[in-house]
Amino acid sequence: MNSTSQPILKVTDVSKSFGSVQALKQVSFEIFPGEILAILGENGAGKSTLMKILNGLYRLDSGKIEVDRGWFSDGTPQGLDPVFLESPKQTLDIGIGMVFQHFQLVESFTVGENITLGYEFVRDKSSSGYQRILMDYEKTNEEIMRLSNEFKLPVDPSKKVEDLPVGIKQRVEILKQLYRQANLLILDEPTAVLTPLEVDQLFNTMASLRKSGKSIVFISHKLKEPLHIADRIIVIRKGEIVSEVFPQNVDESILANLVVGRKLLSRIHRELIKSKKLLLAVQSLNYEMNDVPIIKNLEFELRTGEILGVAGVEGNGQTELSMILIGLLKETAGNIFYYSKNNEVPISLNSLSTLNRLNSGIGFIPEDRNLHGLIDNFSIAENVWLAYHSNVEQAHQFIKDNENRESLNKGYILPKKLMEDISKKIIKAYDIKAPNSKILTKNLSGGNQQKVIIGRELSKTPNLVIASQPTRGVDIGVMEQVHEELINLRNNGSGVLLISADLDEVLKLSDRLIVMFEGEIVAELSREEVELQKLSLLMTTGKGGK
Amino acid sequence: MSTSGLQVGILKTKGIFNSLQIIFISLVFSFLSLMVLYFILLTFGFALPVDALFKYGVYQVFFTQDGLSGILFWGGPLILTALAVAIAFQGGLFNIGGQGQFIIGGLAGAIWAASIVPKNLPFLNFPLFMVPTTMLIGAIFGGIYGFLPGYMRAKYEAHEVITTILLNILALNIAQYLVGSRTYSPFVDRTKVDAYGQTELISKSATLSPIFPAFSQSVTYGLLVTVLIAVLMYFVLFYTRLGFKIRAVGLNKHAAEANGIKSDRITIITMTISGALAGLAGILLVQSSSVPRYSIGIEGTLGFDGIAVSLIGLNNPFGIILAAFFFGFLQQARLNLDTSTNIPSDLIFVFQALVVLFVAAPYLSRIVINKFQRFNKTQIIEIKEDST
Numbered sequence A: 001m002n003s004t005s006q007p008i009l010k011v012t013d014v015s016k017s018f019g020s021v022q023a024l025k026q027v028s029f030e031i032f033p034g035e036i037l038a039i040l041g042e043n044g045a046g047k048s049t050l051m052k053i054l055n056g057l058y059r060l061d062s063g064k065i066e067v068d069r070g071w072f073s074d075g076t077p078q079g080l081d082p083v084f085l086e087s088p089k090q091t092l093d094i095g096i097g098m099v100f101q102h103f104q105l106v107e108s109f110t111v112g113e114n115i116t117l118g119y120e121f122v123r124d125k126s127s128s129g130y131q132r133i134l135m136d137y138e139k140t141n142e143e144i145m146r147l148s149n150e151f152k153l154p155v156d157p158s159k160k161v162e163d164l165p166v167g168i169k170q171r172v173e174i175l176k177q178l179y180r181q182a183n184l185l186i187l188d189e190p191t192a193v194l195t196p197l198e199v200d201q202l203f204n205t206m207a208s209l210r211k212s213g214k215s216i217v218f219i220s221h222k223l224k225e226p227l228h229i230a231d232r233i234i235v236i237r238k239g240e241i242v243s244e245v246f247p248q249n250v251d252e253s254i255l256a257n258l259v260v261g262r263k264l265l266s267r268i269h270r271e272l273i274k275s276k277k278l279l280l281a282v283q284s285l286n287y288e289m290n291d292v293p294i295i296k297n298l299e300f301e302l303r304t305g306e307i308l309g310v311a312g313v314e315g316n317g318q319t320e321l322s323m324i325l326i327g328l329l330k331e332t333a334g335n336i337f338y339y340s341k342n343n344e345v346p347i348s349l350n351s352l353s354t355l356n357r358l359n360s361g362i363g364f365i366p367e368d369r370n371l372h373g374l375i376d377n378f379s380i381a382e383n384v385w386l387a388y389h390s391n392v393e394q395a396h397q398f399i400k401d402n403e404n405r406e407s408l409n410k411g412y413i414l415p416k417k418l419m420e421d422i423s424k425k426i427i428k429a430y431d432i433k434a435p436n437s438k439i440l441t442k443n444l445s446g447g448n449q450q451k452v453i454i455g456r457e458l459s460k461t462p463n464l465v466i467a468s469q470p471t472r473g474v475d476i477g478v479m480e481q482v483h484e485e486l487i488n489l490r491n492n493g494s495g496v497l498l499i500s501a502d503l504d505e506v507l508k509l510s511d512r513l514i515v516m517f518e519g520e521i522v523a524e525l526s527r528e529e530v531e532l533q534k535l536s537l538l539m540t541t542g543k544g545g546k
Numbered sequence B: 001m002s003t004s005g006l007q008v009g010i011l012k013t014k015g016i017f018n019s020l021q022i023i024f025i026s027l028v029f030s031f032l033s034l035m036v037l038y039f040i041l042l043t044f045g046f047a048l049p050v051d052a053l054f055k056y057g058v059y060q061v062f063f064t065q066d067g068l069s070g071i072l073f074w075g076g077p078l079i080l081t082a083l084a085v086a087i088a089f090q091g092g093l094f095n096i097g098g099q100g101q102f103i104i105g106g107l108a109g110a111i112w113a114a115s116i117v118p119k120n121l122p123f124l125n126f127p128l129f130m131v132p133t134t135m136l137i138g139a140i141f142g143g144i145y146g147f148l149p150g151y152m153r154a155k156y157e158a159h160e161v162i163t164t165i166l167l168n169i170l171a172l173n174i175a176q177y178l179v180g181s182r183t184y185s186p187f188v189d190r191t192k193v194d195a196y197g198q199t200e201l202i203s204k205s206a207t208l209s210p211i212f213p214a215f216s217q218s219v220t221y222g223l224l225v226t227v228l229i230a231v232l233m234y235f236v237l238f239y240t241r242l243g244f245k246i247r248a249v250g251l252n253k254h255a256a257e258a259n260g261i262k263s264d265r266i267t268i269i270t271m272t273i274s275g276a277l278a279g280l281a282g283i284l285l286v287q288s289s290s291v292p293r294y295s296i297g298i299e300g301t302l303g304f305d306g307i308a309v310s311l312i313g314l315n316n317p318f319g320i321i322l323a324a325f326f327f328g329f330l331q332q333a334r335l336n337l338d339t340s341t342n343i344p345s346d347l348i349f350v351f352q353a354l355v356v357l358f359v360a361a362p363y364l365s366r367i368v369i370n371k372f373q374r375f376n377k378t379q380i381i382e383i384k385e386d387s388t
């Protein structure tokens, strides 16, 4: 929209490598005042790397960055000056603020303390003695309320961050950057963790920030979003900018084509399953934390050849449900029965360890990949091995290696060759962008980390999959692939419990749907019964069912 | 497969090179601080004899048999106490109970070899049996003493830092009870007037003989055992399924549990191994000394020093061997200077402490920096390409 005006930031021929991996190749682009720029691209394309360079976290190998210091300081353009971005503190001083996907908040601090952290108000600078070291909470709150009103970002400064839902935490992060007077905001996959409602609110915020003259760069894997909110879209592939388009000139399928470089075909084929057998039965399940009921009298069944979607706004007990099912949390009351493969008699999961649950054919894709999924400082091979560490037999089955079977099957030694073979197979199947399997997963891009988890869990061809936000952070190509595989599992007689904040995903995959609200199931709908409006209402109010 | 094994080997042995780097940097710093110290002393009218410092502090340590044997003698036990700290670290635990585990291991093994076997089972009193069983008893009792805080951590969430500190004090008292008094201690030689505070001499058949009889400090085959154990620990940590689980729990307990690893059990196992290593350090010292018995206080600060050694060795067994011998060097240098120069021994202690401080500081600061600026520095991929 502002293509006629002068850019406020200009990137010229920026390259960046990590060892032998070239993350960015001669990238050039500009950011204009008061625009929302969307950056799209596959997993590992280099989006986050580019943003981290703008934020001063990473240093570029070669290339040039120029900023308009005049615009950044008081809004009057002065022309571009070359800068050498070397630390987040320095870029913040210039006026560039970044909100990471992993929030950088102190959980036990209040909203106010978090926002002003590092730039606190003290009682009275001129006073003497202990007065100088006391925080001025009144002034802090005043200032935050002012910002919060100005940008229409309602928060309660005295609330503790740990008690807030994800969407509000993100708001706090944005306020923190605004408080520090950022004029260019960088948001790395801001919508990945949000519910549809929260996404709408975020977009409202972004629009109002744009109105007040700020510029925003954001990354997303959901093509609808840039079409809806961005002024300009840049697509990166394999470290290079491959196209720059304006939303009014494109649609979703064109964008998809640009991102993955080929046509995306949906090959989902939902077979009709005749004989469905009971797979999982949850009976009057209750869970309390510190005497507060989180899950109330949950009651549902999952059958073979079925994908059961769990819809609901995050924080209504879904996370706890998945943790209880895998044995990481202990239910307060209730029964869980599970029929393992070729077994007519159900086993009670209540008393089973996590290990035994996993070994009886349950796969688990956790919601928080960095907490429950991966060990950051382990290599890909080691992280894949996490899923097989007590089941070497299965690992052999997966790579269909019968020769080395005897020698490697037993014993105390880590089967490095086997570990490498399985992980190589997974790297290949999911096109994980990594030079080899010995790379630490902390050095992978977010989406590629997720692919490691999905790959290893589905490689065990589980009988039952508990999948929480399985496609969070993966690109559209991979999402399609994961969807196909979940459907294939279903077609082959496994069951999937799909917990996802992404309504499109739930609706696309589920045979049946339960809606959770405040720890209860407020509705159970078959695929055919679903109406979007009704569903939204159910999710947000718990009412509106039949 | 062999090439990949080698590559992993290179990656893991990084510990050595990084430790060398740290030691080098710290030596430079220490040298600088020594210069400062030198001038401060000069202003007080005390001239440090620089040539004597070099002669006794460096030359005689590295280039004489006595000096070298000192490095090995003082460094040896530290390898084990540091390994004890390291394996706990790898499992996400901070074992500062090395002192106590050392005492219990040394005490138990000494009682076994000095009282129990010679008096009750004399027919077993021959080296082939006594040497290994004595070591084993030391390790087992040290292990039990590590198991306790491990168990308390796993089952009752009692933090191991607190429990091991308490257990250290308890260990001192146990030693005091068992060998501290002439009137009530069961394992002292009551026939002698001044025999309290120590066990009787352990049976000759349980002692370890010197590798180089000519050396002044008795460097025994215990050192060989120690180095073997270090290599074994390296293997266990990085090449076995148990080591995999220990590291997994240490790096991210939640992810480990979500993938079916029983972190409680691993915590207990880790602490038990850790205690066994410290206990072994204790009994090996007893078996190696020229007057082989356990006496109260022989542990000195070996258990605590293990923490510093492990830190400098980057919790990597090979790095630890290097760091332990570096500490051995410092100790020997101090002793040399103490006996051969008129430099006040307190001053030498100060210098020794300075070196340790500088060794630990760069590493500590690196930990701190990494913690707070996790994304700040570009992480270079550690292995560039796949050789296969």
Ligand SMILES: Nc1ncnc2c1ncn2[C@@H]1O[C@H](COP(=O)(O)OP(=O)(O)OP(=O)(O)O)[C@@H](O)[C@H]1O
Pocket: A018, A021, A022, A023, A041, A042, A043, A044, A045, A046, A047, A048, A049, A050, A433, A434, A442, A443, A444, A445, A446, A447, A448, A473, A475, B378, B379, B380, B381
């Ligand atoms: N710290 C690092 N060390 C080594 N390699 C890295 C590091 N950070 C990123 N890379 C590599 O650089 C490439 C680009 O990563 P980047 O995180 O920028 O991708 P991305 O476009 O953000 O992907 P995603 O959509 O999955 O988040 C990847 O191949 C990744 O493995």
Ligand SMILES: [Mg+2]
Pocket: A047, A048, A049, A188, A445, A446, A447
């Ligand atoms: Mg990214």
